[in-house]
Amino acid sequence: MYLNKTIMVAALALLVALAVVVPGAMADKKPRSLGDQVRRELIMLPYYSVFDWLGYELKGNQVTLEGQVTRPSLRSDAEAVVKDLEGVGSVVNNIEVLPNSPNDDRIRRAVYRTLYAENSPLFRYGVGAVDSIHIIVKNGNVTLVGTVNTEMDKNIAGIRANGVTGVFSVTNNLTVGS
Numbered sequence: 001m002y003l004n005k006t007i008m009v010a011a012l013a014l015l016v017a018l019a020v021v022v023p024g025a026m027a028d029k030k031p032r033s034l035g036d037q038v039r040r041e042l043i044m045l046p047y048y049s050v051f052d053w054l055g056y057e058l059k060g061n062q063v064t065l066e067g068q069v070t071r072p073s074l075r076s077d078a079e080a081v082v083k084d085l086e087g088v089g090s091v092v093n094n095i096e097v098l099p100n101s102p103n104d105d106r107i108r109r110a111v112y113r114t115l116y117a118e119n120s121p122l123f124r125y126g127v128g129a130v131d132s133i134h135i136i137v138k139n140g141n142v143t144l145v146g147t148v149n150t151e152m153d154k155n156i157a158g159i160r161a162n163g164v165t166g167v168f169s170v171t172n173n174l175t176v177g178s
């Protein structure tokens with residue numbers, strides 16, 4: 001009986017110590033910049049996918065949202081989450097909603113399969129929460145946006161996307177970086 005009470009008191013003391021130490025450790029973290037907060041909120045949007053591209057520009061406390069999305073709700077959701085951030089004074093929403101087209105949807109799927117196929121050298125860019133290469137299709141014209149590791153990967157992505165049936169043109173806006 002005495003041993004049970006001792007164990008309970010020790011466990012309670014440990015819980016109290018953890019409750020004090022953990023928030024203190026979290027307070028030592030450097031607060032993220034406004035740009036980091038905006039980026040995090042945009043990539044965490046629930047329907048943000050490989051077929052959408054969102055960007056932003058900061059001027060003081062004004063955030064200008066840019067990009068193309070396949071869902072109108074994603075445009076309004078992006079503006080709403082950025083408006084709610086502390087330090088944001090105003091939001092200019094220049095996000096374009098891509099036209100609803102069955103042919104564009106087919107091209108999106110075909111380019112995705114071509115770029116991220118299991119036998120593709122670009123397969124590694126499709127592993128993760130947010131894919132590195134975004135595929136934007138508007139009226140049969142494909143734009144590749146994102147970051148790859150090498151110039152060769154950038155060229156392979158452009159060549160593979162251009163080989164998809166029904167694609168009129170490919171604009172390769174991929175950047176090479178780490």
